Amino acid sequence: MFSRRTPRSLAPNRLSEALARRRRQGLPILDLTRSNPTQCGIELPSEAILAALGDPRVLSYEPEPKGWLGAREAVAAHHAAQGAPVDPDRLFLAASTSEAYSWTFKLLCDPGDEVLVPCPSYPLFECLGALDGVAVRHYPLLPELDWAIGRDELEAQITPRTRAILLVNPNNPTGSFVHHEDWLYLTDLAARRRLAIVSDEVFFDYRLDRSVRPVSALCLDSEALVLTLSGLSKIAALPQMKLGWMHLGGPSALVAEAAERMEWIADAYLPVSAPVLFAAPRWLSLASQAREAVIERCRAVQATFDEACAGASVVRPRRVEGGWSLLMEGPRSPTGADLALQLIEKDGVLIQPGHYYDFANEGFVVASLLTPPLEACAGATALRRCWTNPSDF
Ligand SMILES: Cc1ncc(COP(=O)(O)O)c(C=O)c1O
Structure with missing residues (x-):
């Protein structure tokens, strides 16, 4: 049944x-x-967090598939302040990063297609993939090389049904950022094999080791499509507010087509509530x-x-x-x-x-x-x- x-x-x-x-x-x-x-x-700052929910604009409903522009501008300003300026027009808001994954799979994969995920990593991949009919294949991160990508093993996992390479930057639970050389390798590989790169950067702003200089997928110069995911649950330590987002990067023609299709997907869900949208700029400022x-x-x-x-x-x-x-x-x-x-x-x-x-x-x-x-x-x-x-x- x-x-x-x-x-x-x-x-x-x-x-x-x-x-x-x-x-x-x-x-x-x-x-x-x-x-x-x-x-x-x-x-x-509890009082300020709560006060942000009282915006009178929540009394009207003006749905936008990408999410209210004011909230997207605040997300873009947040990334700019972290050294990664982005165009709000390339951002899509969703109810969580998990939902952004689901839209990513809907955009890139037919049922039975495959994505490559790092191992060890975020345990929800298997389940999120299964819910969208997508199979997950693992590639290793090597403990003896500070969790660098096992390149031969990764390439051995690519099949005609592979659609994307997923990364978590920094990875959960190894706490390792994607190495600079691995980024160069991945962007080249993804462009050659016509794969998308999906980088989960929910923890990117939590750099604990001051000696590392991490690179965000938002700053990549890539010939492949690059989707970067993040959200309020980690960025603002507000998991209960349910706001995630996705940024589309890469060559402009590819981004334009992906954006048009993603808008179509997002329009079917329109998941973010108005109180959250209008409060988001204030929460991001906190x-x-x-x-x-x-x-x-x-x-x-x-x-x-x-x-x-x-x-x-x-x-x-x-x-x-x-x-x-x-x-x-x-x-x-x-x-x-x-x-x-x-x-x-x-x-x-x-x-x-x-x-x-x-x-x-x-x-x-x-x-x-x-x-x-x-x-x-x-x-x-x-x-x-x-x-x-x-x-x-
Ligand atoms: C790597 C990673 N990505 C995404 C999420 C989920 O984020 P959200 O609450 O925005 O769905 C988590 C939650 O722990 C996570 O560890």
């Missing part, structure tokens, strides 16, 4: 079951996976304040983990260039999955095993850098104890 777009089984995994059991028993949970800034005690608070938290939590794991022979927090995730590397045995299960059952500490992100190597777990510092400290200590003392297993 149901389509194959939804999973055959929706049964919870072992970790979700253990977590649910603990909740039912009313036992405390130290959650190192929270990545919703509204739940992590990060101070945001965003740098929110980002400073989030960056401060991320750096503090990173330092907490580094300290808690200092001198440990087996647990190593990896360097984070940008984003909200911290990757920790430890022994392959016990696996990240067993470790996560043990931590929730014995210590009530919730952490994400690396296999959620399709790591080839089992010895990775992921924590959120938004975790309140005291909890991060207790969680990191439990993690170190558990991983350095396999006899506990």
Whole structure:
């Protein structure tokens, strides 16, 4: 009766079951996976955020497929302030970055077509692709080369049905920005093979390592079509407001045709509500304040983990260039999955095993850098104890 777009089984995994059991028993949970800034005690300018919702223009309805120009100009101004000037006319507003992915797939792919996604990376790709009838094929990011793209492996994944190469810049959860040389390689490859590049840059403004000089897809000089996705959920730490966007870049003739088709898709949905559209310029003007608070938290939590794991022979927090995730590397045995299960059952500490992100190597777990510092400290200590003392297993 149901389509194959939804999973055959929706049964919870072992970790979700253990977590649910603990909740039912009313036992405390130290959650190192929270990545919703509204739940992590990060101070945001609440009154100004709320006041922006009172614009009287919300009482009328004047739909525009690309989204109200005033909001697109504010998005363009935001990117310009970050060093990437863009034309508001090349922007499309959607209800979230996830929705922007869906429109991207609708624009580029027929059912059964394929896109290439990095591995490890954002776990929602598989599901977002499936919902649009698009198959996902993985190409590796290489840990031994600071997560550079495995080029031979990527090219081996290209088939006549491949339509796009997806990237997350900086990647979640490796925290690595796309390398300069990889950009040059990708733009050349995509142009030669007539593929689009799709760059998810929701975390781009969260550069934690001051020594890196990241390049945004918005600044690429490309002969291929380049779609850059972002949104308020990370840029302004406002996931509940539901506003994402997409920018079309590349050769002007290709962009013009893509824009015409994208307008047709967007016109069928018109998803962004008027209160959000009219509030967006104000929220974007407050965003740098929110980002400073989030960056401060991320750096503090990173330092907490580094300290808690200092001198440990087996647990190593990896360097984070940008984003909200911290990757920790430890022994392959016990696996990240067993470790996560043990931590929730014995210590009530919730952490994400690396296999959620399709790591080839089992010895990775992921924590959120938004975790309140005291909890991060207790969680990191439990993690170190558990991983350095396999006899506990
Ligand atoms: C890499 C990445 N892209 C997109 C999103 C989703 O963004 P949105 O809330 O705008 O759909 C997330 C959410 O965590 C993410 O990690």
